[in-house]
Amino acid sequence: MRKQDGGHLREELILAGIEEIEAHGVRGFSLRRVAKKCGVSCAAPYKHFADLNDFLLAIVRYVNQQWYAIQKRIIAAHPDDPRRQLTEISVEYIRFLMDNPHFRSIIMLREDDISPEMQHEKAALSAGTMRCIRAYCRRAGMPHDVEVRKTFLVRSIIYGAALMFDNGELPYTEENRRNVFHLIDREFDLP
DSSP: OOOOOHHHHHHHHEEEEEEEHHHTTTOOOOOHHHHHHHHTTTTTGGTTOOHHHHHHHHHHHHHHHHHHHHHHHHHHHSSTTTTHHHHHHHHHHHHHHHHOOHHHHTTOOOGGSSSSSHHHHHHHHHHHHHHHHHHHHHHHOHHHHHHHHHHHHHHHHHHHHHHHHHHTTTOOOHHHHHHHHHHHHHHHHHO
């Protein structure tokens, strides 16, 4: 067994936990396998996490923190332009999914596999995009039903494009990322 090193071990456990979920899902998750992968005793994770649910919640929060840092940068770059924020955030979310394929297993967790607290944390990933859509629709005076439709459409474009890029149906190129940007942007020119 190796000597434990505090914060670095916590992050290493989280990353190994992501791999464990990717390989075995939440239902087949084994904290023993995670500890073994990190070269620590099976008791070591409990020095960083209260229980298995706390560990799984920390994994979801870790993914959220990575995404929040990107969102924060985009919002700061376009503070008074919710439309630009939402188009940039949408395209960056696709890039985030493509650059971090190991996070997809967390982002796509089935609701019935996770606790209500984890469901709430996981839903927070989409909250930034939804806030931008809401802000733009309200600024433009669009009714609530239009906002709901546009939210559905933008999320469908994001996940559809990410899936097609991932499975090779569409090449993951700058041109296709621009196409997604323009498709989302154009949606907000329509009623």
